[in-house]
Amino acid sequence: MSSATIKRLSELAKTVRSKNAGVDRITFDIIFEDRNSYELVKRSKVLTRETVSKLYGFDPARITDFVEYDPALAIKFTILRERPSGSAGDADIFGAQQYAPLLDVIVPLD
Amino acid sequence: MSEGSGKTLRFLCPNGHLGFAPLKVESFDIGVATAPDFILADSGSDDIGPGPLGSDTSTAPEQWQRHDLEKMLVAARKLGVPMIIGSAGDTGSNSRVDLYVQMIRDIAAEHGLAPFKLGYFYSEVPLDYLRRRMDEGERITGLDGRGDLTTDELNATDRVVAVAGVHPYIELLNRGAEVIIGGRSSDAAIFAAPAIRAGYSEANSYYLGKVLECASFNAEPYAGKETVIGTISHDDVTVTAMHPDQRCTVASVAGHAMYERSNPFFENVAGGTLNMTDCVYEQVDPKSTRVTGAVFEPSEQIRVKLEGAGKVGERYMGFVGVRDPFTVARIDEVMEWAKAQVRERFGEPEEGGYELHYQVYGRNGVMGEMDPLKHQTAHELGVMVFGVAATEKMAEEVTLTGTRQMFYARLPNTKGTAGGVAFPLDEVTRVSPAYRWTLNHTIGVEDPLELFQLHTTEVTAGVAPELEVAQ
Secondary structure, three states: HHHHEEEHHHHHHHEEEEEOOOOOOEEEEEEEEEHHHHHHHHHHHOOOHHHHHHHHOHHHHHHHEEEHHHHOOEEEEEOOOOOOOOOOOOOOOOOOOHHHHHOOOOEEEE | OOOOOOOOOEEEEEOOOEEOOOOOOOHHHHHHHHHHHHHHHHEEEOOOOOHHHHHOOOOOOHHHHHHHHHHHHHHHHOOOOOOOEEEEEOOOHHHHHHHHHHHHHHHHHHHHHOOOOEEEEEEEOHHHHHHHHHHHHOOEEEEOOOOOOOHEEEEEOOEEEEEEOOOOEEEHOOOOEEEEEEEOOOOOHHHHHHHOOOOOOOOHHHHHEEEHHHHHHHHHHOOOOOOOEEEEEEOOEEEEOOOOEOOOHHHHHHHHHHOOOOOOOOEEOOOOEEEEEEEEEEEEEEEEEEEEEOOOOOOOEEEEEEEEEEEEEEEEHHHEEOOOOOHHHHHHHHHHHHHHHHHHHHHOOHHHHOOOOOOOOOOOOOOOOHHHHHHOOOOOEEEEEEEOOEEEEEEEHHHHHOOOOOOOOOOOOOOOOOOOOOOOOOOEEEEEEEEEEEEEEEEEEEEEOOOEEEEEEEEOOOOOHHHHHHO
């Protein structure tokens, strides 16, 4: 696929972030500025329970929620943490830096 | 206070986590000048890890907590409107409520404020109470995939707070409180309580709370600690940014519904669930968005959320750097060697009663196993070592062994035979004790006030004992 026909998620989304949702979960938000980009990514199916499980290498059963949220032009999913936030060995108490791999997800434009 | 069809009430929120960083004065003053009916803020968060609840401390410095309480109290008393703070001092434990109550007294004395009625309530739940309820057969149900609370887990717990719904706030308002300091509470309940009490629907009231609890995080461009005002009517909720450069847009308000939450559609509070699935967002002026369509679904039984933290042990930290490409490539073997030396001294972690953790920065220190690039290593690594054990002495020895033994790792065929890692400090450092979240559960109650102790008191200028002494 040539570069003219693909884009990285970071080029299409306005916001890509992760954050604690309570003490046992981390939630990921991918928010778009325009409806076209949002619909494009939704249609492309590059973000699904299966694709993000594969990307992060975790069991899909760890995903507790996966929603496409039209009012905010957002795709959102939530996972169970390996250990509660702030436990010894947790390197990200706020869960704030777990989104990075999403930035490079390749989205086909056709 | 206005009630009845077509009437509105306006709620000012200057800070989404009072104390974590100070509120911004400019937009607060602009908001206060519009004469809101209530001034409110949430001061709590479970984002900060289990340490503050377990050790009964705040992460916020007192001067920042005081800064915001002073701004809010002086403005509220000047306007003659209620001021409500929930989840005092990050955790909402009893000592944090007492701390805020004292600050309110001090500020009132300092400013010579006219007497007012202060209401406050405690949220801590005695461990014995939970033990008794469990003995009686009550299931304390786990949230987010956790099982029911066990006696072992309860025994490992130092402190538990119950997360209040609207009930203690409504009761204190009924008793005439003009200023309320709440223990641990649902963020949304702080705002919903006075709205419900004034006769607005639970749906609009909880939605109002949901949209206001993080202050300007519901506005754009992104800027924290700026004031927003929520207006409730019988038909809708409208939220308006006060900062001259911020706007509450459909995107920013709808986007906020999903911030820090598992999904954007449901918010559970003691007594039911706010369903936002069919919310409709409309821009009504450049700075304001109107929301309709929220639904409140009452629950059959009132279940109150419990948060608990327990101490795991004392904790030390060490740090090493690695530059030799041969060692970088075999860093797992280096850590394994050091772990083996700790095992030789103390046995396996379980039997020896310790934890030893490594975070390899330059590889996957931030994300651990979830990092897709965990097999790509930078040309140099920084490895943080954490040791946890029951006593300070043992935690130090575990950490020192786990750190220093990396220097002596026996990698076959290594060229460097005078030390395998670099020490920026040839020592380990004591850091805060390790705690963990032991409770993220709910318990059923017949009386929604059952877990909370409510108090009211008159605050008259000059009662602050410290100031009396100083004078």
